Amino acid sequence: MALDRDQVLRSAAALLTRKSTATMDEVAKAAGISRATLHRHFAGRDALVRALETLGIEECGKALDAARLDEGPASDAVRRLVGEFEPVAGLLAFLYGENQLFEGESQNEGWARIDARIAALFRRGQENGEFRIDLTPAWLTEALYGLVASGAWAVLDGRVATKDFQFMIVELLLGGALRREES
Amino acid sequence: MALDRDQVLRSAAALLTRKSTATMDEVAKAAGISRATLHRHFAGRDALVRALETLGIEECGKALDAARLDEGPASDAVRRLVGEFEPVAGLLAFLYGENQLFEGESQNEGWARIDARIAALFRRGQENGEFRIDLTPAWLTEALYGLVASGAWAVLDGRVATKDFQFMIVELLLGGALRREES
DNA sequence: CCCATGTGAGACACGCATGTCTCACCGCAG
DNA sequence: CTGCGGTGAGACATGCGTGTCTCACATGGG
Structure with a gap:
């Protein structure tokens, strides 16, 4: 789980690096998870x-x-x-x-x-x-x-x-x- | 009028320089005009x-x-x-x-x-x-x-x-x- | 087998910026 | 005075991202 979170973070970093206005949905997609799961890891965009x-x-x-x-x-x-x-x-x-x-x-x-x-x-x-x-x-x-x-x-x-x-x-x-x- | 537009542009530049996410309303306020008038000069945020x-x-x-x-x-x-x-x-x-x-x-x-x-x-x-x-x-x-x-x-x-x-x-x-x- | 946990999918309401519209007001030229 | 263009204020609907919730499903351990 802690590993998952880190991988999600990495892919989010990679995406936001290219498109700093990317949606939470896009971030989730990029990480290969659903928006719900993303939100379980990070309470919101600010937290992310x-x-x-x-x-x-x-x-x-x-x-x-x-x-x-x-x-x-x-x-x-x-x-x-x-x-x-x-x-x-x-x-x-x-x-x-x-x-x-x-x-x-x-x-x-x-x-x-x-x-x-x-x-x-x-x-x-x-x-x-x-x-x-x-x-x-x-x-x-x-x-x-x-x-x-x-x-x-x-x-x-x-x-x-x-x-x-x-x-x-x-x-x-x-x-x-x-x-x-x-x- | 063309002068007005230029002045609005200048103040918008000054504001967005400091706060790149400023609202159209904030831009209007900063220029000393109403949002309606701002919208008469620039069709939308993209145009601005x-x-x-x-x-x-x-x-x-x-x-x-x-x-x-x-x-x-x-x-x-x-x-x-x-x-x-x-x-x-x-x-x-x-x-x-x-x-x-x-x-x-x-x-x-x-x-x-x-x-x-x-x-x-x-x-x-x-x-x-x-x-x-x-x-x-x-x-x-x-x-x-x-x-x-x-x-x-x-x-x-x-x-x-x-x-x-x-x-x-x-x-x-x-x-x-x-x-x-x-x- | 069965329950628990985690997940995906989607619905839903909310906030917020935006775009559009109306209306009242003011200054000015005719 | 009167009509007109420009303006400010505000209402209103809309779109979009977000936060929250529910429900179904899969997997894995007891």
């Missing part, structure tokens, strides 16, 4: 979205762990992080867009923790001289989210290949578009 | 959004013109472009999020023209050696949109100041997060 958010936070946390942000050069950590984000980028993009609605609402404190960890990574990079200091960690974090969302949508629309996801984002985020003489 | 899209394309076109993309170094042109985008960034962010829904739908050909002009700018920069060639113009264009949207939201939420909008986006997009030795 909140569960999705919890899942997203969870996955993000795992990605942060797997990326070992404290180890080695910060730039390598960023590269690992983006690589870990790739499988959940669609879900992240959905939640990123969704969160723009909850203006003042109680921002699930889980995101604050995620934000803090990523910002800390950028700060570490600044402090050891890897990253420039005229761009705030908060903005770099925000930009990372934006690029991940953009990348996810580009992949979904087939404009770019999944295998290029990590490269494109990391290269742009760290290196920028300008051509360099050295290295 | 389409008008907003047309406005967005129009404003983008003006921004592209004002940025003189063909003149001088491509990097300077990018800087001018982002500066011109700033006043309409909110509207752009709204439309950018909205367009994720119209999956296969007839993508208003206006956007294709905008995309092409921006991509051409990046291509110009690549051809004259300013920009690196391992990031496609299409991705750089997509990333520009993503960063503009992120920046717009960050400004709306008060996380960053309006005056920093251009600097943050351009510096990240062109220079990246890595610290450089020279210049």
Whole structure:
């Protein structure tokens, strides 16, 4: 049952990633269950979205762990992080867009923790001289989210290949578009 | 009357930028008119959004013109472009999020023209050696949109100041997060 | 075998945004 | 003053997604 719920959540994530306005009925269909059963797992659409958010936070946390942000050069950590984000980028993009609605609402404190960890990574990079200091960690974090969302949508629309996801984002985020003489 | 319509459109843009799910009634209230009058200007919500899209394309076109993309170094042109985008960034962010829904739908050909002009700018920069060639113009264009949207939201939420909008986006997009030795 | 649990299918009412309509009101030109 | 166009306010019906409920059916354990 707990397994069922998780699978339903996964398929809901996959669907809502592509069509964020999908009906509960469509979500149920996509999961291969009836609307009644879907409603037995999640009291309503709000509950479903909140569960999705919890899942997203969870996955993000795992990605942060797997990326070992404290180890080695910060730039390598960023590269690992983006690589870990790739499988959940669609879900992240959905939640990123969704969160723009909850203006003042109680921002699930889980995101604050995620934000803090990523910002800390950028700060570490600044402090050891890897990253420039005229761009705030908060903005770099925000930009990372934006690029991940953009990348996810580009992949979904087939404009770019999944295998290029990590490269494109990391290269742009760290290196920028300008051509360099050295290295 | 045509002036009225434009003003209504502006206030609708300002409102929907912050609350993309705003009701027709809220839109009318925000514009200082009744729902009936709003409906006399725009047949329905779809018509309103389409008008907003047309406005967005129009404003983008003006921004592209004002940025003189063909003149001088491509990097300077990018800087001018982002500066011109700033006043309409909110509207752009709204439309950018909205367009994720119209999956296969007839993508208003206006956007294709905008995309092409921006991509051409990046291509110009690549051809004259300013920009690196391992990031496609299409991705750089997509990333520009993503960063503009992120920046717009960050400004709306008060996380960053309006005056920093251009600097943050351009510096990240062109220079990246890595610290450089020279210049 | 039989009951219990979980499920699918469908009916039903409700809320809400929307689209449409009517009516009264106001300003203005004739 | 009078007729007219534009407006605001509100009523009304409609469509759609949702939440809730009932009932039939299948499966699996006692």
